[in-house]
Amino acid sequence: MRRTVSTVALGVVAAVVIGVIATNCGSDTTAPKNKTYVANLNPAAESTAVTTTGTGTATFIDLGSEIDWTLDLTNMTGVTLSHIHLGDVHAVAPNAGPVIINLFLPNGATGLLNGRVAHGSITNANNAGISLDSLRVLFNNGHSYANVHTTAHPPGEIRDQIHPVP
Numbered sequence: 001m002r003r004t005v006s007t008v009a010l011g012v013v014a015a016v017v018i019g020v021i022a023t024n025c026g027s028d029t030t031a032p033k034n035k036t037y038v039a040n041l042n043p044a045a046e047s048t049a050v051t052t053t054g055t056g057t058a059t060f061i062d063l064g065s066e067i068d069w070t071l072d073l074t075n076m077t078g079v080t081l082s083h084i085h086l087g088d089v090h091a092v093a094p095n096a097g098p099v100i101i102n103l104f105l106p107n108g109a110t111g112l113l114n115g116r117v118a119h120g121s122i123t124n125a126n127n128a129g130i131s132l133d134s135l136r137v138l139f140n141n142g143h144s145y146a147n148v149h150t151t152a153h154p155p156g157e158i159r160d161q162i163h164p165v166p
Helices: 003-024 132-141
Strands: 034-041 055-062 067-076 079-086 101-104 113-122 144-150 157-163
Touching: 055 132, 055 157, 067 079, 067 101, 067 132, 067 144, 079 113, 101 113, 101 144, 132 144
Parallel strands: none
Antiparallel strands: 034 055, 034 157, 055 067, 067 113, 079 101, 079 144, 144 157
16 A cells, blocks of 8 residues: 555646646747847838838748748838848949849838838748748848839838848
8 A cells, every 4th residue: 555655646746747847948038039020111221322211120030840920111102112132231333232032012102101010921932033031141241232212202201121120
């Protein structure tokens, strides 16, 4: 009888220890964080002198099998398109890098925009132009930028290099 009680007690203790370990392994404090990249869009980063009060933020969150993105704009009028270009900070017209991913393509110039204007996911399946692995390399090394084009500034009104958030 004594042996049976000891065996049951040992089994209960083992079950509790395994439960505690399993619970702690999934805690948010130890789980890896998704890598985030950002472009703080502003007129000073454009290749030509631009006068505007417009700004924006393009945020990219790497989830592994996809990169989710959002585009938030403030005080932007007449937006015609926004996208990611291949190129470092010195890639300016007429030698600006090619477009590699479209972010926002309205059906004609917009009115005043404030807030989230677009969001989406980039996957290998929905973007044949560049693989996620190649996109990560560009983001990590500052070799891509996001910009927003407007009717007032067709080459681009606001821009910034996409870079990792520390």
